[in-house]
Amino acid sequence: MGKATGFMEFKREDNPSFAPLERIKNFDEFHGELSEAKRRTQASRCMECGVPFCQAGTMIAGMASGCPLHNLVPETNDLVYKGNYEQAYVRLSKSHNFPEFTSRVCPALCEAACTCGLEGSPVSTKDNERFIIEYAYAHGLVKEPVPAVRTGKTVAVVGSGPSGLAAASQLNKRGHKVTVYERSDRPGGLLRYGIPNMKLDKRVIDRRIELMEEAGIEFKCNVNVGVDVTGDELIKQYDRVILTCGASNPRDIKVEGRDAKGVYFAVDFLKEVSKKLMDNDYDVEYLKSATDFSFGSLHGKKVIVIGGGDTGNDCTGTSIRLGASSVIQLEMMPKPPVERLASNPWPEWPKVLKTDYGQEEAIALWGSDPRMYQTTVTEFVKNKDGKLKGVKTVELKPEKDPATGRMNMKPVPGTEKELKADLVLIAAGFLGSQDYVSKSFGVDLDGRTNVATKAGLYETSKKGIFTAGDMHRGQSLVVWAIAEGRAVAKAVDESMMGYTNL
Amino acid sequence: MVDKEETGYLRSLMDFNFPAEGIDISEVESEEEIVKRFKTGAMSYGSISEEAHEALAIAMNHLHGKSNSGEGGESDERIASAGTKNDRSSAIKQVASGRFGVTSKYLVSAREIQIKMAQGAKPGEGGHLPAKKVYPWIAKTRHSTPGVSLISPPPHHDIYSIEDLAQLIYDLKSANKNARISVKLVSEAGVGTVAAGVAKAGAGVILISGYDGGTGAAPVSSIHNAGLPWELGLAEAHQTLRLNGLRGRVIIETDGKLMSGRDVAIAALLGAEEFGFATAPLVTLGCVMMRVCNLDTCPMGIATQNPELRKRFIGKPEYVENFMLFIARELREYMARLGFRTLDEMVGHVELLKKKDDLTEAESRIDLSRILATSVADDNEIDTPFDFExxxxxxxxxxxxxxxxxxxxxxxxxxxxxxxxxxxxxxxxxxxxxxxxxxxxxxxxxxxxxxxxxxxxxxxxxxxxxxxxxxxxxxxxxxxxxxxxxxxxxxxxxxxxxxxxxxxxxxxxxxxxxxxxxxxxxxxxxxxxxxxxxxxxxxxxxxxxxxxxxxxxxxxxxxxxxxxxxxxxxxxxxxxxxxxxxxxxxxxxxxxxxxxxxxxxxxxxxxxxxxxxxxxxxxxxxxxxxxxxxxxxxxxxxxxxxxxADYKQLLHLISQYEEQGMSREKAQIEAFYASTASNIG
CATH class of the missing domain: 2.160.20.60 (Glutamate synthase, alpha subunit, C-terminal domain)
Known part of the structure; x- marks a missing residue:
C-alpha cells in the first residue's frame, strides 16, 4: 500500500494561504487548495506506518499524541494517493462526523505524531482531510444517515457545539429522536461564535446543520436551558439528556481598574463580530464600516489582547480586519523554542513556537510579532470618565516552587511599564461551564467546575443525564469534543437499548 | 506499562508465588553480572544497517553480553576489531542455511557460534533479503551479487538428520574450539525431544525461540505459520532435558518479545539461563515499528541500507546498554522478593509461578498445569558438558x-x-x-x-x-x-x-x-x-x-x-x-x-x-x-x-561503467542502482 518511497521523493507542500495584506481586507477563509495532482503527491508521502502514531490518540506526558478520533490516517492518505476519493470519504466518515470542521480548525495532533515528521515535515494529513470532505460535498456524497427504523426513544442535547452535534448525529443515525437546544440564535456553539469566519466559514456549519435537519434532528435555538426551560422539564420530556454546554466561563483578569470601559472578554468580542457578519449576509464592507458594535468602531484604535493562545490570535486577526491601528498580545509564559527540546521528543505534542495567521498579519502590517512574552497586566488604567486608556504591565520570570517543584511565573520588580490601549480583549482561557445549567439539572461538579462523571464514563451523578465535551473535560479541542460526543452517544445508546452498535 | 498490557501472552496469565520473606536486594547479584546473560537478536548485517548493527555489538560488548551477527557475515574491519578496546564485532556468529560469509576468520572470531535451525517468526524458512537491500557493500560481506535477492534455503544442505547436525556441531567446534556451540530451535510441540537430541549432539547452548519475536519483514504466509510461545517450548525443553539427565549438559536460552524484567524472571523460573532481546533494543535505537523492514525505506536508518536514510539513524550504544541495565534492575527486584541471590539459583524454580488469581472466565479456562509442572530427576548445574575429544x-x-x-x-x-x-x-x-x-x-x-x-x-x-x-x-x-x-x-x-x-x-x-x-x-x-x-x-x-x-x-x-x-x-x-x-x-x-x-x-x-x-x-x-x-x-x-541472467547483466553494467572511467567500487554502486531502479516504488 502507498508509495513506499514517497516521503523521500517529495517535500511537504501546504495548502496555499493568501497573502496577509490581501486577506485582511475580508473575513473569508484564507486558505486555498492545492491541485488534485499535488494533493495526491502530498498523500503519497504517507509512509503507511506499521504502528501509526498519528491515529493513536493516547496521552503522553499529559498531552494527547495522535488523533483522539483514531481516524485511520494511513488508509485515507493511501486512498487519496490512489485517487479513490469516494472511498477515502467513506473511510474517514466511519470515525469522524465532521471532517469539514477539524480540517479547518484542528491543530492536527495527527501531524504532530506523524513518523514522517521525525525527520523533515509530517504528512499534510489535515489538508488531505479537507480535500476529502470538500470533494465529498462537491460530489453530493455527504449525507447524514436517515435511520430505517425509529426506536421511539427521545434524547435532548443541551448545547450545539461540536460535541453536542456529534452526539446528535450518532444517536439520530441509531434511530433515536434527537432534539438539540441552543441558547444562541444559531447552532454551532464555539464553532459558530468562538472561531472567526476566516478560520471556519459559518456557511460550512450551515451546510452540515441543514443535512442534520433533513435527517430528522430538531434544533431549538434561542432556548436557554436552565432559564427558559428547566432541567426537570427536559428530564420529564425526554428519555435521556446530554449536557454539552462547553466551558464558556472565561477566566477574568481581576486587577485594579477591571471596570474600565473598553475591557471585553474575547468570546463576547468574537461572537459579536461573527454575528454581525452573518446577520448582514457576509457583507464585509458593511462590517468594516460598522460603528454600532458594543465596543464602537476599531478604526485607529490601539488593541491589547491578553493571552497568547489560539483565541488571542483570533482576536488579533479580527482586530486587524476591523481597522485597529496596533495590536499587542500579552503572554505570561516564556517564548517557546522554535524546535522541539530534547525533553519534548516525538511523538509528544511539540511545545514549539507557532506563528498563526493573526500574528502573521500583524507582522506584515507593522513589521513585528505582536506577542510580548513573560508579561502580565497589573492594572487597567482609566481616565476620569472611567474609560480605558492603557494597561500597566510587569515582566515575569519562571521560578521553581520549592514545595511542589512546579514552575511558577513570578513578577520581576523594576520591569513595570505602561502601555496605551483603547481596547483590551481578555483571552486568558476558560474556567469551566457556566453553572446555571448544571444547577438546573442538579448534577455534581468536580473541583475544576466541570460536570463530574466516573473516569472514562459519561453519566453524571444523576441517572439518565449525561455529559460530554468541554463541559465534561474542561476547555479543549474541537476534535476532543467530537470524540466525546461520539463516546457519549454510545453510552446513551447502551443505557437505553441495553447494547450499542454505534 | 509493558507488564500490564492486555495482550494474550501466556506469561500474562502467570503470577509469582512470592515467599513470605524475600531477601535484601543488596544480596542479589549485580546488574552488571546479570546483563552478561543478555543477548541481542540475530539480525543480519543486510537486514539492518551498519550503524544499527554496530551499535548493538558495541553495547553488548561493553556489557559483556553478546550480540549476534545474524546470518549475513561480518566485515573484515569489524572482525579485526574483536577483542580491541573499540570492539564492534558480534560475539555470537550465526551459521544459517545461507552460510553467507561463514569463513574460517568469521568462526574463529566468535565467542559463541549459533546454528540457526529455524526462527520463531518464520520456522521452516530461511532468511529473505530482497534485491534492493543487497547493496554492493552487503554483497561483499555476503560474497554474493549486488541487486540480487538472497533467499536462504529452508534447510541446511548439510543437515538432513540429527546425526548431520551433530556433525555440523563437531565441525564448528573444530573450526573454533574456544567458542560455545549454540543451536537455535523454534518453540513447537515436540521441541523437547529435539532439544534432547541436540544436547546429545554436543551443543553447549540451546535457544528456544518464541513465535512472537518480531520480524517486520516476514511474509504473511510465514506469519500465519509462526511457532509457539516460548513459555511452552522452554518448559518442554527444560522438563525433557531434566527427565533425561541431560540438563547438566546445556545452557538454555530463550527469546521472543522479552520486554521487561518480569518477562525475564518468568523465563528464568521456567528454565532459561540466558535471554535474547531484539525488538526492544531496536526501539531504543529509534525503531518506530514501521514494518517496512523489507522495503529498504526504514525512515529511522535501521532496517535499510539506503545511505540517505542511514544518515537519519539516531541510536547510540548507550541507549541499548541502559535498556539492558534497566531490565536487569527490574529483574533484581523480583529476585530479591523471590529470595534468589543469583540467576543460577533461580533457574527452573517453576513452583514459584502460579496462575493469576484475577483472570477472566475465558482466561481461567486455559490449562497451565503442564507448563507449571515441576519435574526433578536432574538439577540445572552444568556439570557434564559434552566431550568432543x-x-x-x-x-x-x-x-x-x-x-x-x-x-x-x-x-x-x-x-x-x-x-x-x-x-x-x-x-x-x-x-x-x-x-x-x-x-x-x-x-x-x-x-x-x-x-x-x-x-x-x-x-x-x-x-x-x-x-x-x-x-x-x-x-x-x-x-x-x-x-x-x-x-x-x-x-x-x-x-x-x-x-x-x-x-x-x-x-x-x-x-x-x-x-x-x-x-x-x-x-x-x-x-x-x-x-x-x-x-x-x-x-x-x-x-x-x-x-x-x-x-x-x-x-x-x-x-x-x-x-x-x-x-x-x-x-x-x-x-x-x-x-x-x-x-x-x-x-x-x-x-x-x-x-x-x-x-x-x-x-x-x-x-x-x-x-x-x-x-x-x-x-x-x-x-x-x-x-x-x-x-x-x-x-x-x-x-x-x-x-x-541477473549476474551477467550486472557484470555487463559494471564493465560498462568501468569503461566510462569509474573505479570498480563506484561502478558496482552505479550498476546496483541501475539494476534495482525498476524495483523501487
Missing part, C-alpha cells in the same frame, strides 16, 4: 604437535607432512586450519603447509580450511568434503593402482564444498549430490556430479567434466559453471529459472577454463583432464557455460 584427532595429536607445521603457522615457512587417515577422522584439517587463522587472520601464502593424506577421508574433510593449507588425499572422501572452504586447497585423486576408473566413480560424497567462500578444490573423480551448493567464491573442478549441483551458488567457478544430475543450478544467482556436456543431457537437467546456458566462446572464458583445467591436471594427474587438454579445440564446443 578433540585432543584425540590427528590434527591435535599429530599435525599441531609437528614442529615444522608450528613453525610454518608462526613464520610462514614451508611444511609438508604425510599421514594415513580413515573415515572416522572427521573434520580433518579443521583444527589445524583454525590455528592458522587464529595466528594469521588473512591466511598464509598458498601451499605453505601441505598435508598428504592416504586413505579415506571422513566427513567434513578440510572443512573451513584457510588459505595456505593444502590437503591432498590419495584415496577418497566422505560427505561434506570442503565444507565452508575458506581459501585452502583440496586435492583428491584415486590411488595410482586403483582398480577403477576415477572419472566414472564417485570419489567424494554428498554436499561437497557447501558454503565454500574461497579456495580451490580439484577432484579427479565424480562427486555425489548437491555439489558446490552455496559456493560463493571457491574454484572447484570435478568429473561429474549428482543431483542439485551448484544450487544457490552466488560466486566462484565450478568446472564439471562429466555428467550432471537433475535440477542443476537451481537458485543460482552468481558465479559461473562450465560443464563438459558430451551427451547433451545438461539442457534437460538444468533448472532454467535463473540461469542462461551459453557456449564457451569469449577469449576470456576459454582462457580461464584452460587455466583451471591445466591446474587440475597438474595437481591430480587426471586422465580426463589430460584427454580434454590434449584435444582442447575439439572439446571446447562441448562445454556449456552456465551463468545467472
Amino acid at each position: 578433540l585432543e584425540k584427532t590427528i590434527d591435535e595429536s599429530i599435525l599441531l604437535k609437528d614442529k615444522k607445521i608450528l613453525a610454518a603457522i608462526k613464520s610462514g615457512s614451508k611444511a609438508e607432512k604425510t599421514v594415513e587417515i580413515i573415515n572416522t577422522d572427521r573434520a580433518f584439517g579443521t583444527l589445524l586450519g583454525a590455528e592458522i587463522t587464529r595466528k594469521n587472520p588473512e591466511g598464509l601464502p598458498d601451499d605453505t603447509i601441505t598435508v598428504n593424506c592416504i586413505g579415506a577421508g571422513g566427513q567434513s574433510f578440510g572443512a573451513f580450511i584457510p588459505k595456505g593449507l593444502t590437503l591432498k588425499i590419495t584415496g577418497d572422501s566422505n560427505d561434506y568434503f570442503g565444507k565452508g572452504l575458506s581459501g585452502g586447497k583440496l586435492i583428491v585423486s584415486a590411488p595410482a593402482n586403483a582398480a577403477y576408473e576415477a572419472e566414472e566413480n564417485i570419489i567424494i560424497g554428498n554436499v561437497a564444498l557447501y558454503g565454500a567462500t574461497s579456495g580451490e578444490a580439484y577432484i579427479a573423480g565424480m562427486a555425489g549430490e548437491r555439489f558446490c551448493v552455496r559456493n560463493s567464491g571457491a574454484i572447484a573442478v570435478v568429473e561429474g556430479v549428482g543431483e542439485h549441483g551448484c544450487e544457490y551458488m552466488t560466486g566462484g567457478r565450478a568446472v564439471i567434466l562429466g555428467p550432471t544430475g537433475k535440477n542443476f543450478a537451481a537458485g543460482m544467482s552468481g558465479g559461473i559453471a562450465y560443464v563438459l556436456d558430451e551427451d547433451n543431457h545438461l539442457y534437460r537437467n538444468l533448472n532454467k529459472d535463473l540461469v542462461l546456458m551459453e557456449k564457451v566462446e569469449s577469449k576470456a572464458d576459454c582462457q580461464e577454463l584452460k587455466e583451471i583445467l591445466t591446474k587440475h591436471l597438474e595437481y591430480t594427474d587426471s586422465v580426463k583432464a589430460k584427454k580434454v587438454l590434449d584435444n582442447y579445440e575439439e572439446y571446447l564446443p562441448k562445454f556449456k557455460k552456465i551463468i545467472p
